[in-house]
Amino acid sequence: GVALTPEREIVRIGVQPSKVRPATYVQLADLLGIDTASLRERVSAAQPDWFVSVIDLRTPAYERLRAELLKVPGITIDTAQRALAPTAEWGRAILGTVAPATAETLGSAGPYALATDEVGDSGLQFAYQERLAGTPGITIELVEKARDDNVLNEVLSRRPTPGQPLPTSLHLGAQDAAERAVSEATETTSAVVVKASTGEILAAANAPGPTSYNTAFIGRYAPGSTFKAVSAAALLTNDLVTTGTTVQCPDTTVVGGKRFKNYDPGITSGQPTFAQAFAASCNTTLVGYADELTGDQLAATAEDFGFEAAWDLGLPAFSGSVPADADLVTRAADMIGQGKVESSPLMMAMVAAAIDSGVSRTPTLLPGLLPGSRLRELDPAIVEELQQMMRLVVTDGTGKAIDLPGVPVHAKTGTAEYLDGDRIRTNAWMIGYRGDIAFAVLIENGTSGSRDAAPIVSSLLANLPDDLYR
The missing domain is CATH 3.90.1310.10 (Penicillin-binding protein 2a (Domain 2))
Structure with a gap:
């Protein structure tokens, strides 16, 4: 390596x-x-x-x-x-830092660390301090002060043992591309890159930096319209729609007494198909099916994609939460990635990876120690339909800005609202895949995925090494 x-x-x-x-x-x-x-x-x-x-x-x-x-x-x-690492920002939240020992870090540094030592302070440096540091050597001698040659006996001698390297799944070129993509961020931003066929994490960049807070792994956010990939799968799986079903996409609609609206008015014309409404990110189309899709059905589909699975990456990480809501209004909000649905950027990258590969998996960061696992094979017919719809997002929908030449890009944009005091703010999202590469980008306080996340995704994909797409 x-x-x-x-x-x-x-x-x-x-x-x-x-x-x-x-x-x-x-x-x-x-x-x-x-x-x-x-x-x-x-x-x-x-x-x-x-x-x-x-x-x-x-x-x-x-x-x-x-x-x-x-x-x-x-x-x-x-x-x-x-x-x-190459820079102070580069992979910092994952690789971690070394700093003078504190009471907390010394307690986790093993029996040979001293209060005057520098030890792992965050990330993998903290989690695997003993493995990386090795053990010090020691020599104890019995001496006589009055003699020039005063060593009488060597009581104990132990040779030092070097630390062991810690192989990770991170790819130098992929992490470089991710760091470059988020380098101009002024709001909290994360970009995650995953090898779709294995679930290996190739890159995770957090900005602005340097920052040791791993938003990419542990951030808990409403995923907004990126979650429509899961909701669409639930509707297709339960035979409530086909990609060609003619649907309605009004600017606003009322479900259970609550008004829902699209991000912009007039986002479709005439009577679109379900695939076209998905590509346009039509909220009102999705919530219109909330009275036909049960909370249990939505939660079960989310589980198929890996939500709430047990992860062991060697670092804290959040695999999302999708409750089985019985309340109609909450379920409608859940279907567009609002309501009670939460995810990390890494979890949404794993959703994109599952659609790309046809298999849901748990992610892998330390392949030699903690390999991820294969969860389940998704219905090939549903996977093919999701792939077609995510390609339509890029060719004819909200993701046109990332229709790059070469290997086709498949994506889903997202904008998620959240309440900040008495003010409604938004986070911007984009997930997708290209070749064997799946990705997710989150920008706190972004206005929309198509406007704010797209430039970061374009930079990321353009600078990834070509061999990774295969």
Whole structure:
């Protein structure tokens, strides 16, 4: 495999306790944004001439701060090599970070870690600290002070054992493409890339960064109209529609006394087929079937796609929630990815992967340790119809902006409303697949999937290595 975190040069910023002054903490907090309370505790516990670590910086970051750092009382500078990703943002929420030990991280670092050590602080670095760190060597000797050659006996000697690498499913080129796609984000944004035929996670980028919060895995959001891929499958499976069924797509409709509307008026003309209404992302068409589709039927179809499955990725992750709602209004909202339906970006990428491959799976991040599993084979006829409708989204519907040359793109856009105080806001979504690559993109406070998610998807797909599509 390819090393995602090869050894790179870093600059270690530390302080010497005997030279620390009150101004030291103030200046370091201003320059580096560090937790000075933790630093004070470690300085107090250290010997006067020890090196107490403050932070490790990549060389370019250090050079920008060098002049100001050297003015800080008690500052000590050292250089070292550390296994690092290409940038501070690159895969950070998954790969994790290393930092001076805290009470929490030390408790999970194993019996050989000391309070003065740097240990895994987040992500895989935290979850697999003992495996990655190895064990230190130790030598205990009996000595006599009065003698020049004072070693009388070696009581104990144990050789150090190096840490073990941790193989992941992440692909260097795919993660590069995902990071580039979200690099200009100003709102919370996630992009996930999955190998559809295996469920292996090839990339997961979170922005703005650097951020250790893994929105891609643990974010809980209404998936909006991207969930219509599941609702459509439920309607097709239960023989309530065919792709060619003539349907209605009024600008607004009332279900159980609640008014539902489409994102824009006049999104279809005449009497569209169900496939055309899906491509136009017609909310009123879908909710119109809420009195014919039961909550149990919708929840069962969601389960077929992997919702609420047990996942073990080595990191926390959310496989979504689709309750079997008996209430008509809630069920109507559920069918368009609102109501009580929740998902993570990773779960919606797995929905797209299931439609692409015809098989639902649990995702895989650590193939050697925690391989994912095959859940169930989906009805081939239903899969083919979903594939056709998702292609129609791109050629004639809300996803036209990602109709790229080459391998055909299949997609579903989404806009999900949520209440922020007394104000209704929206998140933008897009899911889909191209070749053997499935993807999901989420943008908090985006206006629509077609407007805000599409440019990110276009960048992502355009920059993925060509061999991944096969």
